[in-house]
Amino acid sequence: MDIANQLFWLFTLPLPIGCVAWTVTHEEVFREPREYCVNCSKNGKTLLQRKFFYLFTCEYCFSHYVTAFFIVVTDFHLLLPDWRGYLIAEFALVFVANFYMSIFALLRQAIKKEKTEIEVMQKEVEK
Template sequence: MEAHIYHLFIMALPVACIAWTVTKEEIFKEAREFCVDRSKNCNKLIKRKFFYVFTCEYCFSHYVTLLLLFITNFTLLYPDWRGYIISFFSIVWIANVYMSLYNIIRIDLKKEKIKVAKEESELKND
């Protein structure tokens, strides 16, 4: 059981990394902007929801988790379908905690950079 908990926290890392990268980072900016546009302007609800998935890290983490569970056959608590359901929601939850923490760290780093730049600017002006 202890090993399963360890694996849960490890398996949530690639889910968080992939979900964050696809939905937030610059490398996928053009694709994400296309998906944002399509999620707002498609004429069918199903199409709008399909494209929205690629703009929301929480939503996208569900699909990344499904793929990961398919590849690894990871289960928690039970070796059957119940274990897949429990592991699915557990991985999604932990991955989203990781992404939230990462976002907080990034915001703090940006605030520090802005503060340092402002102080340097003030020193130059004095």
């Protein structure tokens, strides 16, 4: 695979990786399983149990596993054609996916702030 193709995949694959990681760790559709995992991560009896369940509550941690899944499915490797290319791809894809998720979080925060400001202005106009 040539470098241009690898770069294309490096910036494209993190989109679904970030989408899956964000949805599982933040969105309402997974609220109940996430709350269960939060509870188990805080109140688990063993360190291993607490750390295992924490992985499903942190988008950064969870993105490593989602990335590993996508690497297996797509057989993507970066720079080198052997196991080292898969290792490099794992961390590069996680980095880019978390960069995308950070941008998404900032956009959501700005939109929420703007909606709140609009609601406050509408209430002031009604008075």
